[in-house]
Amino acid sequence: MSESNTILKLPDQRTATMPKRHYINNEDGLLSWLLTGDHKRIAMLYLMSITVFFFIGGAFAGLIRLELLTPQPDLVSSDTYNKLFTMHGIIMVFLFLVPSVPATIGNFLIPIMVGAKDLAFPKINLLSWYLYVIAGITILTALVLGGVDTGWTFTTPLSTHYLNTHVLTTAVGVFIAGFSSIFTGLNFIVTIHRMRAPGMTWFRMPLFCWAHYAASILMVLGTPVLAITLVLVALERVFGIGVFDPTKGGDPILFQHLFWFYSHPAVYIMILPGMGVISEVISTFSRKRVFGYTAVAFSSVAIALFGFFVWAHHMFIMGVSNYSALVFSLLTMLVAVPSAIKIFNWTFTLQKGSITFETPMLYAFGFMGLFTIGGLTGVFLGALGMDIQLTETYFIVAHFHFVMVGGMLMAFLAGVHFWWPKMTGRMYPESLSKLAAVTTFIGFNLTFLPQFIVGYLGMPRRYHSYPAEYQVLNVLSTAGATVLGVGYMLPVLYLAWSLKYGAIAGNNPWQATGLEWQIQSPPLTPNFIETPIVDYEAYDYEWLARKTEQEVTTVG
Amino acid sequence: MSEHHEYHDPANVTNPEHAEHHIVTPLQYSFVFLTLLVFTGVTVGAAYVELGVLNPIIALAIASFKAVVVILFFMHVKYQSRLIKITVGAGFFTFLALVTMTLLDYISRAWGLW
């Protein structure tokens, strides 16, 4: 690659070596990993377990798309199909999307970015990973025992009185996963508030930290409501009496309220950390401070705040009062604004920059395009009347996949590629990863754009069979899913390959300004040899240039 | 929560958002203890008096007062940093958000369709 279209600056590969001591080889043996308090190792444990669950969830998605290739219910039985999409939803939401960026990249980077040696509570961080694993195993147990077919939303009274599948086991799993997420969020908030290095003021923090801070507030305050709701569902299922059963005087809408009080903020838990990644990537590859830093920072907090007040837009046709539907619709429109602000700020970060197009940047562009569509189609659903036609159809499926997969997963992959050299000390293969990024983008659009159309036609979600006239669009979608599958398999393969054969990255291959790039890669166990003193703003590339110049002169 | 930055003192580099440690004395605790006992008596007594709609209001007001006393003194929030105070406030704020926004639906359902 020529000098003019990349910022990548690797050490001379003939002489470069990996650092002698770093967090990976600091201690040996399986036990040293399983009992570690080091946030970087826990991040790695999370990364591995999350990847496993992503591919389990992805396999279910593949089976679902395969079944939908034909209008007839021919591949699997209806029961199996219902279990497939339930498991796909539960695994992807609770075991992949919620912990994806925070528990892996966030865990690895938040302490380093604020200049701390570790998260505030290393043991609770480890506990969070164990809870995650226990939750995962519990949910897989439910799967192995015969599965569960509630849909990921556990809608009462279906889940409490009408199913004899493993609802309890799954609910226990989700309950535990919730506490795993609470502990991660708690750790982040405390760390960001109390563990910042000297000079690291709030407005010198990378936007990645702001985004995680906002998401963590949602985790800490929202998740317990899900926990108590699941407890009530379990009690109702066991004792046959409860507060959600209309024949006994309960109200099933109460369940919807409590469930969505968590599950709507949960989508912000999923997307906000991804937005943090995008801010870092866009800035680094256009060599420019993020346009409107404060606006982007505050829009994260605004999303977190407004995010608590919009949940009933999941229930517009479910019998909430028309008055409250009005209020929630209005608030939904307001929460869309901070996302628009972010998109435009990122776009204008490019202006007057010096842009290069490495893989993380390609993923980030993918994010911006797909998230824009995902966000604007969200306005369709927030508009009351429109929601009547669109909700519970494939339109909504397409919408949240655009936000979650097109947004969050793209951001996750952008982040993994961006920080891969920092986490492992080695570069991924550039051209192969660009191919993967483009494949993912094409596959994604092919999969989910037809679903908007088939959704407006009226095809309901969670349908095992459908009218024949929807087939062409479904075939397109399945074809796209195949491409998408390839796009997701590629990174696993070449990233694994790069662990041994990748080029040695050096401290700062992207010449980025974050504190994490000023230390060795992979970092030492205590991150910093001495506590850093921060005397520059975030994304200050001039500071970096001066620093590099100084180093060159001292060495020379 | 966005106001936290205002309370951060950049000069305090090793321990941001901090409050001087304060030890509450057993004497203060005893006063608090007595207050709580007295108000428990009051709330039980009030329950036996017919006051109409005031009954639940008085009971909840006393309970809230007792909770605030416990939070301020037994839990030392009075002597903590503003960060802790805001945090406690944020918890109750979110709880109120849950209650009011959900009640909005239940109350307005009775207003009929349109």
Next chain:
Amino acid sequence: MHISPVLWQFLVKWLNASALFPREASTIAPYMDALYFFLLAMTVVGMALVGALILGFSIRYRKARNPVATQVEGSTLLEATWTIIPLALFLVCFVWGALLYFRIYNPPTNAMNIYIVGKQWMWKAEHPGGQHEINALHVPIGRPVQLTMISQDVFHSYSIPDFRVKREVIPGRYTTVWFQATDVGTYHLFCTQYCGTAHSAMIGEITAMTPDDYDKWTRDSTSGMSLAQNGERLFASMGCNACHSGNAAARGPSLAGVYGSKLQLNDGSQVQVTDAYLRDAILNPSQHITAGYAPIMPTYQGQISEDGLIDLVEYIKNMQTNYRVQQTLTTAQSNQAAPVTPEMVKP
């Protein structure tokens, strides 16, 4: 390139049979589609704007062309622009959407009423004239039709995409939706809320007919007993008439003409008597005691099916006098069917 003619034919047929846009078959559909195209345009313009900016900046400011970045702090003016313009657009969407919502969920007063009972996994439609349909619904075109819906078990959702209407069917509560079909034809009916194993088989067909055909259909498919007549029989057999006899000394209030009136309750509140109120008062009587009466009515929770409740509601709705109630009390002390009045069969 050579494609086998068989395959070619198949492909052409397949593509021709496939749909891209739903039919506009109700009076609401054009309103819905107008908003849809507005939103679609907004999305396309927004996407094009962001896409063009990204593309333009990527070309203009790529490293090869602009080796050194110029640091820009931000711009309050620009921030304000992209806060206010999207906000204004979204507020337009809000108002427009809300207006559409009222239109879809506010039935006109002259709408004919059809009851829908959802259960795992079928739709039962009950016309006031006593016609029952499973997984089907016959409606006349050019006439507003209101559906009063309830579920016997879990949440379902009644969706007719070509009419652009959908509403959740909830256990324990009536919900309503209305539409006015414009074109003769058959349309898909889906259950869109996940309701268990055979969710995707809980589908049916809406048949929109000319008013004449519809009248013919109603005559041909009547079961002989209107809902109100069924309700009358149930009213007698459950012993409702013992208290709700309309006599001055009766233990229960007279029900003649009660539907639609404002009722004074014994807890001081005033309520409008609607379908939902009647149903609730049968199942949870103690919360719906008419002023001046004692709370002695037993609950019928678990003793009457939703179909039975609909019969009763329909009967009370159409009850103008207590004449027939007292007739049944004095003449037939049994569970016999009440005599059929032919003119009541018509919807």
Next chain:
Amino acid sequence: MHEDHHEVLPQHLHHFATEEQQRETGTFGMWLFLLTEIMFFGGLFFAYLLFRNWYYDAFVAASNQLSIPLGAFNTVMLISSGFCMAVGVWAAEVRKQSLLVIMLILTTFFGLVFIGVKYVEYKEKWELHHIPGAHFDVSQFENPAAYGLKEKPLAPDMAEKTQVFFFLYFAMTGMHALHMIIGVGLLVWLILRARRGAFSSGYVAPIENFGLYWHFVDIVWLFLFPLLYLINRHPLH
């Protein structure tokens, strides 16, 4: 306590700059955890609020089955327990080891008395068939005179709704009791450590943070007591 920050104490974790920072960080973390507890109980409190308004008469009748003296006694027990805990924190701060141990034991004692009384109350409900579920019996509410009660009889449909009250009663007090039991378990562990002098040399964070948890559980009860026992005593007619 520690003017001298250079003294490295055994409990000082390496990633904190000073012990004071470590201690305040712990407190902050504990408070965030308590926020999740507020929201956890918040869901239950909301369900209570809703159904109390819907089924007021049933809630009155069912609430009258609870014993105010037992509830009030338990409230006093919890307040005393909280007071001992607070004094215990003070004892740890001024490094009085034996006082700390005594106070922790008293805290545990009052907590156990609370749980014991709760057991008595639950047992009575069990005998009266007031546990929600298949064996729930409403006859006492439909016909209180037959049970020697001076209550107004409830209409049958309203009597059924007493089950909703008892479901919430058991869910709320049960969750609260579960927190108490976990707390007592932690107290035993703290007492053992305190006896070995673990908290008598300026390291009070575990005592302090446990105190926060214990007081929070108190606060939940301070609301449960009036809501479940007291404020339904007077039907609004």
